Amino acid sequence: MNRDAALAGAAVGVVLVALLASVALPGVLADPTEDGPVRPGPVRISEVNIGSDDAQVRGGTVTLSVDTRIEHHGNPTENVTLLVRAVDSESGLVETSRTVDVGTLRDDAETAVTTNVTVERQGGYRIETVLYQDDRRVDESGKTVSGLEALTPAYARSDVRFSETNALPPLSFSVARADAGNNRTTLELAASLTNGGDDRSEDLQVQFVLRQAESNIVAARTTAGVGAIRPGRTATTTARVTVPRDYNYYVDAVLLKDGVVVDSARTAANLDPTKRISVNETETEVELRVEDFEGGGNGGGERPTEAGGEPTDASTPGFGPVVAVVALLASALLARRWTQ
Missing domain, CATH: 2.60.40.10 (Immunoglobulins)
Incomplete structure (x- = not known):
């Protein structure tokens, strides 16, 4: 047999086997990356x-x-x-x-x-x-x-605040009229407001509340509208109230926008010539500690003493050292008498 013919026949045989395998087992000769699993990227x-x-x-x-x-x-x-x-x-x-x-x-x-x-x-x-x-x-x-x-809620957002300068206090007052016969004093209140934003302010009001210092009773309450304040400008809102004379009052002012509290300020009106009050008070939050009250409600008979001392029974008085010495001497004399 010719050598070339043998090689050709072998090649034909390989092709036939491959064709038969592809028919019998589909996908054997397919690209493994075409249908096979692909590792996902990170x-x-x-x-x-x-x-x-x-x-x-x-x-x-x-x-x-x-x-x-x-x-x-x-x-x-x-x-x-x-x-x-x-x-x-x-x-x-x-x-x-x-x-x-x-x-x-x-x-x-x-x-x-x-x-x-x-x-x-x-x-x-x-x-x-x-x-x-x-x-x-x-x-x-x-x-x-x-x-x-x-974070300030959208409904309470405003760039207008009470002024905070020494030359222009946020709240001030003056005596507009004094009626000694009716024991009344009329005060003119003034609130200084500054617009620190970029837009004109609208829909603002200032509510003034006067409380008598000792009793905390509301003596007067009034609300004044605030006109439009341009950006960077300061405006003053005034109102008048009549209160009993010769008393001291706390004056609270609340800035409202559509009924929502935006800012607040306070001052003191000293109308009592013998007493004065101040708003420079400091409030300190104290954390409640349960152990501070443990055992405090049993009404026990012991009371605390100084450091290093022993507790003393508060219900029964004790004998003093003088009484103890007298009792000891009396016992000694009595014993000597019996021995004689």
């Missing part, structure tokens, strides 16, 4: 930013915007989800949580995922973000926010 959390929109600040709650940056490289990664939860920093309890379906990540880039979580407007929280791929945790991160009570 994903991770690269950055987390937390912010709040002023419009989302309410009286009892605030909505935080959590912006999570997810970094992806390599082959497409399917079934990516992100869990965002707010954990109370004091109790450790989960306040709220949300799960976002990110889907499939294909590009070698970062993907921004924004999630809104609503929490109470007080205290602080740890915002935790957990990244999953096919329900398997692959990365996590977290940040802490605190002082949420300092």
Whole structure:
């Protein structure tokens, strides 16, 4: 047999075997990367930013915007989800949580995922973000926010405040009229307001309340409207009240915007010539400690003594040292008499 003919026949045989195998076992000669499993590319959390929109600040709650940056490289990664939860920093309890379906990540880039979580407007929280791929945790991160009570609700937001300068006090008063016969004094009250914002102020009122210093009884109350104040300007709002003379009063002024308290100020009106009061009082919060009261309500007979001393029975008086010496001498004399 010719050698070339033998080689040709062998080649034909290999081709026939390959064709028969492809028919009998489909996919044997297919590209393994075409239908076979592909390892997904790595994903991770690269950055987390937390912010709040002023419009989302309410009286009892605030909505935080959590912006999570997810970094992806390599082959497409399917079934990516992100869990965002707010954990109370004091109790450790989960306040709220949300799960976002990110889907499939294909590009070698970062993907921004924004999630809104609503929490109470007080205290602080740890915002935790957990990244999953096919329900398997692959990365996590977290940040802490605190002082949420300092955020001003949208309905109470105003750039107008009582002035705080030595030359222009926030509150002042003058005697407009004194009626000795009726024992009354009319005071003219003045509130100084400054607009520190960029817009004209509107819908503002000042409520004045006068309380007698010793009794805390409200002697007078009145409300005055505030005209529009241009940005950076200071305006004065006045009102008159009549109160009994020869008393001292605390004057409280409350700045209101559509019925919501925006700011407050206080001064003292000393109309009593023999006494004076001041508003420079300091209030200190004292933490209640339960152990300070333990055993204090049993009405026991012992009373405390100075350091190093022994407790003394408060219900029965004891014998003094003089009585003890007299008793000892009497016992000795009596014993001597019996021996004689």
